Amino acid sequence: MNSRSALGILWVWMILVVGFNHETLGCVEEERKGLLEFKAYVQPYLNNPTLLQSWVDDDSRSHECCAWERVECNSTTNRVIQLSLNNMIDVYFNLNVSLFLPFHELQNLSLSGNSIMSFVENQGLELLGRLKKLEVLDLSSNFFNNSIFPSLGALKSLKNLFLCENAFSNPFSFEGLEPWGRMEKLEVLDLCRNGLDNSILPYLGALKSLKILSLNENAFTNPFPEELAGLENLQMLDLSWNKLEGLKTLARLEKLEVLDFGNNALDNSILPSLGSLKSLKKLSLRQNSFTNPFPYEELSGLENLQILDLSWNGLSSTLGLQDQGFKHLDRLKNLEVLDFSHNSFGRSIIPNLGALKSQSLKSLDLSGNNIEGTFTGQEFANLYNLQMLYLSENGFNGTPQIIPGIKRLRKLEVLDISNNKFSTTILQYIGLLLPNIKTLYLGGNDLSGPITDQDLSTLSELELLDLSDTTLSYDFLQNIGEMVSLKFLRMGNIKGLNGTQLSFKGNVPFSLSKSLSLKVLDASDNNIAGRLPGWLGNLSDLQVLIMANNHFKGPIPAEFCALGKLTFVDLSMNNLNGLIPSCFPKSLEYVHLQKNELEGPIREAFSNSTGLVTLDISDNMLNGSLPRWIGNLSSLGVLLLKGNRLEGNIPIQLCHLDKINIMDLSHNNLSGPIPSCLKNLTFQRLDGTTHRFNMDELDDPFYVSGPGITMSYSFYSSYVYKSSLREFTFSQNSGFFKTIMEQVEFTTKSRYDIYKGIVLELIFGLDLSCNQLVGNIPPEIGELHGIHALNLSHNHLSGSIPTTISNLKQLESLDLSFNNLVGTIPPQITELHSLSVFTVAYNNLSGKTPEQKEQFATFGKSSYEGNPLLCGEPLEKSCPGETREPSSARPTSNDQERGFDMDTFIMSFVASYITVLLGMAAVFYINPYWRRQWFHLIHVCITSCYYFVVDNLHKFSVF
Ligand SMILES: *[C@@H]1O[C@H](CO)[C@@H](O)[C@H](O)[C@H]1NC(C)=O
Numbered sequence: 031m032n033s034r035s036a037l038g039i040l041w042v043w044m045i046l047v048v049g050f051n052h053e054t055l056g057c058v059e060e061e062r063k064g065l066l067e068f069k070a071y072v073q074p075y076l077n078n079p080t081l082l083q084s085w086v087d088d089d090s091r092s093h094e095c096c097a098w099e100r101v102e103c104n105s106t107t108n109r110v111i112q113l114s115l116n117n118m119i120d121v122y123f124n125l126n127v128s129l130f131l132p133f134h135e136l137q138n139l140s141l142s143g144n145s146i147m148s149f150v151e152n153q154g155l156e157l158l159g160r161l162k163k164l165e166v167l168d169l170s171s172n173f174f175n176n177s178i179f180p181s182l183g184a185l186k187s188l189k190n191l192f193l194c195e196n197a198f199s200n201p202f203s204f205e206g207l208e209p210w211g212r213m214e215k216l217e218v219l220d221l222c223r224n225g226l227d228n229s230i231l232p233y234l235g236a237l238k239s240l241k242i243l244s245l246n247e248n249a250f251t252n253p254f255p256e257e258l259a260g261l262e263n264l265q266m267l268d269l270s271w272n273k274l275e276g277l278k279t280l281a282r283l284e285k286l287e288v289l290d291f292g293n294n295a296l297d298n299s300i301l302p303s304l305g306s307l308k309s310l311k312k313l314s315l316r317q318n319s320f321t322n323p324f325p326y327e328e329l330s331g332l333e334n335l336q337i338l339d340l341s342w343n344g345l346s347s348t349l350g351l352q353d354q355g356f357k358h359l360d361r362l363k364n365l366e367v368l369d370f371s372h373n374s375f376g377r378s379i380i381p382n383l384g385a386l387k388s389q390s391l392k393s394l395d396l397s398g399n400n401i402e403g404t405f406t407g408q409e410f411a412n413l414y415n416l417q418m419l420y421l422s423e424n425g426f427n428g429t430p431q432i433i434p435g436i437k438r439l440r441k442l443e444v445l446d447i448s449n450n451k452f453s454t455t456i457l458q459y460i461g462l463l464l465p466n467i468k469t470l471y472l473g474g475n476d477l478s479g480p481i482t483d484q485d486l487s488t489l490s491e492l493e494l495l496d497l498s499d500t501t502l503s504y505d506f507l508q509n510i511g512e513m514v515s516l517k518f519l520r521m522g523n524i525k526g527l528n529g530t531q532l533s534f535k536g537n538v539p540f541s542l543s544k545s546l547s548l549k550v551l552d553a554s555d556n557n558i559a560g561r562l563p564g565w566l567g568n569l570s571d572l573q574v575l576i577m578a579n580n581h582f583k584g585p586i587p588a589e590f591c592a593l594g595k596l597t598f599v600d601l602s603m604n605n606l607n608g609l610i611p612s613c614f615p616k617s618l619e620y621v622h623l624q625k626n627e628l629e630g631p632i633r634e635a636f637s638n639s640t641g642l643v644t645l646d647i648s649d650n651m652l653n654g655s656l657p658r659w660i661g662n663l664s665s666l667g668v669l670l671l672k673g674n675r676l677e678g679n680i681p682i683q684l685c686h687l688d689k690i691n692i693m694d695l696s697h698n699n700l701s702g703p704i705p706s707c708l709k710n711l712t713f714q715r716l717d718g719t720t721h722r723f724n725m726d727e728l729d730d731p732f733y734v735s736g737p738g739i740t741m742s743y744s745f746y747s748s749y750v751y752k753s754s755l756r757e758f759t760f761s762q763n764s765g766f767f768k769t770i771m772e773q774v775e776f777t778t779k780s781r782y783d784i785y786k787g788i789v790l791e792l793i794f795g796l797d798l799s800c801n802q803l804v805g806n807i808p809p810e811i812g813e814l815h816g817i818h819a820l821n822l823s824h825n826h827l828s829g830s831i832p833t834t835i836s837n838l839k840q841l842e843s844l845d846l847s848f849n850n851l852v853g854t855i856p857p858q859i860t861e862l863h864s865l866s867v868f869t870v871a872y873n874n875l876s877g878k879t880p881e882q883k884e885q886f887a888t889f890g891k892s893s894y895e896g897n898p899l900l901c902g903e904p905l906e907k908s909c910p911g912e913t914r915e916p917s918s919a920r921p922t923s924n925d926q927e928r929g930f931d932m933d934t935f936i937m938s939f940v941a942s943y944i945t946v947l948l949g950m951a952a953v954f955y956i957n958p959y960w961r962r963q964w965f966h967l968i969h970v971c972i973t974s975c976y977y978f979v980v981d982n983l984h985k986f987s988v989f
């Protein structure tokens with residue numbers, strides 16, 4: 031069962047449960063009142079008034095509190111057992127703990143991501159000790175300080191405690207260890223990303239029942255005290271991203287199964303003590319400071335070891351000599367995954383691989399090791415159980431001799447030889463040596479040599495083929511159609527015979543009309559001209575079709591209507607013309623048709639695709655009015671219609687799009703007023719899901735879903751976080767990803783940015799600029815609480831700037847320039863502390879400019895110019911009655927004092943200016959929500975799935 035169907039079943043199950051609740055459940059009155067009291071207490075602080083909307087005191091529905099959002103009840107007793115109150119508050123806030131006391135049966139309480147600093151006066155966490163069933167408490171991503179630690183001991187029933195990312199400080203000291211010792215049931219403790227030093231360790235030693243301990247991304251150094259060694263029940267310990275050099279006291283952790291020691295400063299001296307952890311199954315030592323020769327023998331006693339990660343360590347073997355070291359690895363009888371990637375082994379590793387006879391080894395990674403020369407495959411022949419072999423980013427070249435009687439790697443299914451110097455002859459070899467190969471990464475090689483039908487027929491059972499960035503011959507392209515089993519084919523940016531870009535004036539240079547199993551086809555960034563091929567219509571399993579950035583012309587063929595499973599289509603940056611067909615498949619979720627020459631009205635094109643998440647048809651020549659059916663696309667998150675010739679009013683149906691995060695209707699001929707119902711667009715992620723793990727899930731990857739997000743607990747004991755919808759991931763092995771990410775262009779802060787993958791979920795903006803809109807800016811605009819960018823410039827808007835605009839606390843970019851606005855700029859606008867781009871230029875505004883403080887001290891004349899009646903700094907015109915001495919003309923008599931003022935001014939100016947320059951980076955400081963999301967993203971990338979990072983970090987380089 032794949033995760034999707036599992037999820038489906040889960041949903042069905044949830045719907046059943048919720049449905050059942052609806053009909054028969056009455057919740058306990060005390061708890062119903064308790065929830066309402068909680069709501070009343072937090073209401074003034076909520077990020078968004080739509081949060082907790084279902085929590086209403088309504089007589090007719092008074093007994094439905096079990097069906098309220100973020101509340102879960104026991105279906106037998108109707109008592110509240112879980113409250114997911116995370117990510118609701120972004121202002122500093124003190125919690126009234128007594129509000130939770132009505133929930134006697136509460137088991138699981140999440141308050142993460144709420145900017146909580148502390149508790150109201152005379153309260154502490156010990157109040158929660160009265161909830162005898164409380165097992166899971168999540169306080170991560172808040173601003174708690176050390177004062178909460180002494181009272182933790184009162185939470186005697188607690189099993190899981192999450193305190194990652196708070197504001198704890200060093201040194202860590204409070205009286206007595208005893209309080210923590212009382213948490214006798216605590217099995218999971220997460221203290222990641224807190225900057226903690228060793229002073230906390232004695233306290234941790236008191237938690238005798240701990241099984242999972244996450245201490246990653248702190249500041250632990252040597253000497254490492256003994257205390258952790260007493261945690262005899264520990265099964266998983268994450269110490270990655272600290273500054274540890276060695277740790278000799280680990281030997282007593284006899285039950286430890288998972289140890290992540292990546293990204294520290296360990297040297298060889300740690301190895302003897304690691305070698306005695308007999309229960310270890312997964313060990314990561316990536317990126318440390320080991321020296322050569324590496325004493326493999328020290329690890330040879332780890333009989334239960336399944337995964338060993340020694341990547342990024344500068345390891346090498348002694349040139350020319352048989353390295354005795356590998357022999358010792360042979361004793362790891364259960365080793366399944368060995369990661370040697372990104373070391374410096376060079377060619378000399380090849381003869382030594384013969385010593386790796388481990389029968390259990392399934393996955394070997396030697397990528398990025400400067401291995402040059404020919405590749406015969408014979409080297410790996412002892413590893414006859416190998417299923418996955420990664421050799422990318424080496425200098426292998428490929429004119430192997432076919433050795434008679436060569437041993438075949440019968441079990442190998444995945445081979446990655448991308449970014450080497452292989453030539454076409456390797457293909458004959460692959461078929462001969464690897465009879466069961468299913469996944470082949472060939473990208474970045476020169477495969478332009480002659481090729482026969484036979485060569486490719488040996489690959490006829492391939493399911494995944496990645497040819498991106500390769501040099502290919504015309505024959506090769508012609509024969510691709512013989513690979514009838516293909517499910518995934520990537521052939522983006524292929525190069526022609528002489529290494530230059532392919533250029534096909536005529537039709538598509540290949541046909542896949544027989545590859546009826548194809549699910550993903552990416553042929554983007556080629557120079558293919560001609561019409562889109564009709565055979566696409568035969569590929570009835572196709573889910574992802576990417577042919578962006580070619581020279582396709584002519585209309586989108588009607589055959590597309592037959593692709594009943596298509597979810598992602600990207601035909602952007604071509605010369606497609608004609609009408610958008612009105613029979614696009616219902617299954618569509620992501621549509622990118624931007625930068626073509628499509629014309630005519632949009633008609634009914636996507637009216638039945640109610641699952642649509644992204645619709646980007648910007649920069650075409652569409653005309654006619656905005657279709658009303660867009661309002662039915664209830665999942666729509668991104669709507670980009672910029673740069674067309676659309677006319678008529680903005681239909682109120684657009685106000686129904688309550689999941690929207692980016693809407694760009696700019697550069698059209700839209701007229702009429704801005705509908706006040708736009709306030710219904712919340713521009714905010716509505717996410718109450720908690721992503722947590724428990725012991726039972728330690729071994730198998732598991733999936734939890736939020737809107738658009740899948741989180742899995744990976745092989746290596748860390749999180750893998752990816753957006754299930756925004757990215758299409760080719761993964762054949764945990765920890766190995768090659769990803770296609772969805773990307774979207776949107777202007778914030780006066781520049782185009784490209785947002786990719788998961789970042790897309792975090793951007794909220796509305797752009798109506800460069801249209802013919804008239805009337806007032808509706809005061810309701812102040813209700814778009816989550817919005818980051820608002821651009822209404824270059825219209826004919828009149829009336830005054832509504833004061834409510836100062837409610838948009840997340841706003842980073844506000845452009846109202848080139849309209850007919852009158853009246854004064856509301857002084858409250860200086861409350862927009864996140865603003866880094868602001869302009870009201872070229873209107874008829876009058877009165878005084880906003881006070882020159884904080885962000886507003888950084889906006890120059892250009893933000894206000896073209897408003898003849900405006901006065902005050904930074905404009906030259908001073909306001910009547912104001913005795914302002916222009917700073918430049920100030921007498922220099924009291925230099926001392928003035929110098930001081932000036933310095934302060936310059937300092938604050940420079941600070942703000944840097945803030946602007948740093949762009950996104952600054953946003954993370956200003957906005958706790960974003961900061962957290964970013965840290966989360968970074969964390970999940972760097973902790974374990976470095977492949978993911980290598981492949982994708984540059985894609986986040988918009989930051
Ligand atoms: C609900 O409560 C009943 C009775 O106390 C208990 O037996 C059952 O395990 C509970 N279910 C859950 C999901 O907690």
Ligand SMILES: *[C@@H]1O[C@H](CO)[C@@H](O)[C@H](O)[C@H]1NC(C)=O
Pocket residue numbers: 527528530531
């Ligand atoms: C090599 O590339 C150039 C530049 O595009 C092209 O004009 C030429 O025809 C190509 N030569 C061959 C042999 O394909």
Ligand SMILES: *[C@@H]1O[C@H](CO)[C@@H](O)[C@H](O)[C@H]1NC(C)=O
Pocket residue numbers: 612613614634635636637638
């Ligand atoms: C949408 O679905 C309805 C009902 O199935 C159908 O009659 C109509 O033709 C469809 N419209 C489009 C544009 O596919």
Ligand SMILES: *[C@@H]1O[C@H](CO)[C@@H](O)[C@H](O)[C@H]1NC(C)=O
Pocket residue numbers: 682683685686707710
């Ligand atoms: C906007 O939301 C309000 C309250 O939820 C609702 O009554 C109204 O119909 C909505 N307006 C539109 C145009 O969707």
